[in-house]
Amino acid sequence: MSERDWIVGQIRERLLFYRSMTELGFERRAVAAAPVEKVEPSVPERAALSRETLVEVRADLGDCTRCVLHEKRTNLVFGVGNPSADLMFIGEAPGFEEDRQGIPFVGPAGQLLTKIISAIDLSRDDVYIANVVKCRPPGNRDPEPEEVEECRSFLDRQVDAIRPKVICALGRVAALNLLRTDEGITRIRGRIYPYRGAKLVPTFHPAYLLRNPEKKRECWQDMKLIRRLLDGQSS
Numbered sequence: 001m002s003e004r005d006w007i008v009g010q011i012r013e014r015l016l017f018y019r020s021m022t023e024l025g026f027e028r029r030a031v032a033a034a035p036v037e038k039v040e041p042s043v044p045e046r047a048a049l050s051r052e053t054l055v056e057v058r059a060d061l062g063d064c065t066r067c068v069l070h071e072k073r074t075n076l077v078f079g080v081g082n083p084s085a086d087l088m089f090i091g092e093a094p095g096f097e098e099d100r101q102g103i104p105f106v107g108p109a110g111q112l113l114t115k116i117i118s119a120i121d122l123s124r125d126d127v128y129i130a131n132v133v134k135c136r137p138p139g140n141r142d143p144e145p146e147e148v149e150e151c152r153s154f155l156d157r158q159v160d161a162i163r164p165k166v167i168c169a170l171g172r173v174a175a176l177n178l179l180r181t182d183e184g185i186t187r188i189r190g191r192i193y194p195y196r197g198a199k200l201v202p203t204f205h206p207a208y209l210l211r212n213p214e215k216k217r218e219c220w221q222d223m224k225l226i227r228r229l230l231d232g233q234s235s
């Protein structure tokens with residue numbers, strides 16, 4: 001091959017390379033030569049950039065042995081749903097079926113929760129669902145304060161990662177532990193409380209509603225309030 005043919009071949013190869021890069025969506029320009037405009041992120045942008053993701057929170061939680069609940073669990077139940085949901089539901093603790101599947105609210109109470117969610121024109125994929133504690137307490141007893149405390153920072157980090165507009169605390173145990181109050185659920189339900197930048201509305205636990213169907217009417221009031229908050233109304 002002559003020197004001329006070799007040079008022509010090289011140029012041809014280079015042109016083909018540029019063409020394939022352009023087809024792949026790369027711009028043919030000297031990036032280093034372009035003027036570099038340094039734009040400082042705004043405060044909310046910085047907060048968003050430094051925000052931890054749910055994947056990072058889950059990785060940090062690992063195969064948790066921080067409290068005794070790990071001893072009898074089948075699966076740790078981290079949470080499920082849209083990682084940037086506007087609405088987050090927080091229940092008490094996994095039950096039998098949740099422990100078996102590793103997914104929150106999949107038993108009978110979960111089926112009612114799914115109906116409650118669709119009553120406000122959302123699906124389970126639109127919202128995020130988690131619990132105050134991530135492992136099933138034996139015999140479905142209430143979680144002990146030290147078990148809630150061990151899990152709490154992880155739940156708060158999930159809330160911070162998702163940044164929901166509204167949190168619905170499901171039942172007495174969830175509401176009391178999140179709000180650190182000892183008022184009964186009947187007194188605190190249907191009101192708005194601030195929680196980590198979100199509006200927290202407590203309502204009855206779906207398992208309680210299965211036992212006390214006459215309370216569904218009040219739960220429906222609470223869900224209508226939540227729908228209004230999601231729609232940008234103040235109450």
Ligand code: URA
Pocket residue numbers: 091092093094095098103104105106107109110131207
């Ligand atoms: N009850 C809860 O509080 N959480 C679940 O995940 C299931 C039942």
